[in-house]
Amino acid sequence: MDNLLLMMAPMFSSKLLLVLLFGTLFGLILGVLPGLGPTTGGALILPFTMTLDPLSAVVLLTSIYCAGTYGGAITAVLINTPGTPAAAATCLDGYPLAQKGEAGRALGMATVSSTVGGIFSVIILVFFAPILANLAYEFGQPEYFALAIFGLTMLASIGEGSPIKNLIAGAFGILISTIGKDFMTSIDRFTYGINELSVGIGFIPVVVGLFAISEMLTQSTLLDQVFKRVALKAVKLPSKDDYKKTWKTILRSSGIGSFIGVLPAEGGTVASLIGYSEAKRFSKNPEEFGKGSIEGIAGAEAANNAATGGAMVPTLALGIPGSATTAVILTGLIIHGVRPGPDLFREQPEFLYGIFGAMLIANILFFIFGFFGAKIFARITLVPNKILWPMIFAVSVCGTYSLSQSIIDVWIMLFFGVLGFFMRRYGFSVVPVIIGLILGELVEGTLRQSLVIFDGNWLMFLTRPIALTFFILSLIALAFPLIRSKKNKKL
C-alpha cells in the first residue's frame, strides 16, 4: 500500500508532471523522426538533466524512453519507415493497412496495444525488480562478473545481426572502457601521452557519436530517398471486433516483450519481432499477415513497449542495462550520484517507486498524445533532413562539450560517428559497444577483485553456484545461435 502511494507521488508534483509532459512530447517527436529515437534523444538531453534533481532527471529520461518507443509506430504506419528500430515489425502490417485507407484504425491499434504493453511491463517492473534486487544481495564479486558476462553473451546471441560481430562489438566496448588510468593501480593505459585521455573516454561522446553522428552520415547517403506518405484523417479507437481479435495477442506480446526486455539485449527490436512472429503463429488468419493484419500491428507494438519496463528491471535492480536506452538512463543515474542495485531499493524506495509511477503515467500520456496528436506528430517528418540534421549536430556538439567542457570529447564524438557509420555499414551493431562500455568497469573490476579473493585461481569461479549458473547460461546463450541456424537449415 505504501509503495502504491509512493508510485502516485509524481501525480501530485507539478514539477514532475511538467517533466513528464515534456519528456513524453519530446520522446514522441524523437520516435517519429527516422534515425533518431529514445537512445540518441536520451543521450542528447542528458547534459540538460544536470539542472534537475535526480528523480526529475530519471523521470525525464524514462518518459522519453516510453514515448519514443511508441512514436516509431506513427512513421511505420504512415510512411513505411520505422521511426525507431523497434517499430520495424509494425511496418509489415501497419503500412499495408494504411494503404487500404485505414491508417486511423492501424494507428489506433498501435496506440492501444503500445499502452497496454507499456502498462503491463510497469506492473512486471514493480513486482520483479524488488525480487531481483533481493536476490542480488547474495551476489559477490565473482557473481557480478559472471552476470556481466552473461549479459554480454545474451546481447550477442539474441541481439540483431551476426552473434560473432556482436561479440566483437561488445569486446570493443569493454576495451574502450580500459582507456585511461587503471582504476586499481592508476597506471595509464592506451593514453599515448595525451593527458585528456587519462580520465578515460566518456559515455556521452561515444553514444552521441555512435547514434546521432553516424546516423547523420547515413542520412548523407540517402538524400535521394523519397517517402510515400499515407494521409491520416484521425486516429480511431479499435472496434469491438478488433478487440475480440487481438486481446489475446496483446496480452501474449506484452508477456513476451516484458520477458525479452529483462534480458540484456536490444530489448524492443527483438521483442517486437518475436511478438509479431508469435502473433502470426497463433493467429487464425496467418495469411493476412503482411497484408494489413490488425493482429500483426498489435503483436509488434505491445511487445516493443512491454520491453521498456522489462529492460528497466535489471537496470535498476542490478545496474546491468537491459538495452541501449537503459544504458543511457543508467548513465543518468550515475551522473546524478545514484548507484542502482539492491541498496537503492532499501534506502530510496520513494525514488524508485517515483520512477515506476512516472513510467505508468508516461504510458497514459503517450496514449492521449498519440490518440489526439498523431496527425501533428506525423507532420514533423516533413522537416527536411538538410535542415534537421545540422540542427541536431549543433545540439550534439554543445551537449557533448557541456559534460566535461572538453573539446577533445567533441572530436571523440566525431570519431565514433564515423566509426559507427562503418560498423553499421558492415553489419556490426553499435548497441553492444555501448553496453560493453558501460559494463566494462564492472567486468574488469569484478574479475580482478575475484582473482584477489581466489588468490589468482581461476577455477575457483566454478565453486560458486550462482556464478557457475551464469557461466552455464552464457555458454547456452553462445550456443543458441548455432542451434538456431542448424534448426533453420533443417526446416
Next chain:
Amino acid sequence: MKNVQDKKRANKSLPFFFRDEFKVFFIIILVSIFLLISTFSFDKVPPILNRGIQPATFPKGLLVIIITLTSFIYFLSFKNPWKKEKKLPKTFFLTILIFIIFIIISKTLDFFLAIAVLSVFVSYNWGERRIFYLLLVSIIFPFVVFVFFEMILGLRFPPGIITNLYYY
C-alpha cells in the same frame, strides 16, 4: 532476397583484397595488433603491490578475443560471402571533409564559428539553397543553442574570435 544474393555474388567475383570482408578483417586485425603491442609498454605493478592481475592483462585478453573472433568471421566469409555494399555518394565524403574542417576551425579560430560553418556547409551540400534556412541552421539556431547552454546550464564555451565578443 534475390537482390542480396546478387550482391553476394558480385562481392565474390572481386579479388580477395577488394572484398569488404577482407578490408574489415584487415583493418580490425591491424588496429588490434597495434593496440596489443602497445599493451606491452604499460607500466607494471611491482610484485609486492600486485593484487590479482597486471593492468595490461585484461586489455590483452580482450584484444586476443577480438583478433580470434575477427579471424573466425573472415574464415566464415569464405563459405558465406558478405553482400557488396553500394558505393558511397559524394555527399558522404563531403560531410566527412566538413567534419575535418570543423575540427580545424574549432581548434584554431572559434567553436561556434566551426558549428556555423559545418551547419551551413552540410545544409548546402545536402541541397538546401534557400537563404533563410541556411541562416537559420548556421546562425539563428546555433545562437539559440549557445544562449540556452550559457544561461540555463551556466556553461562556459572555449574562447575564440566570436565567443570572446560575447564574454568580453
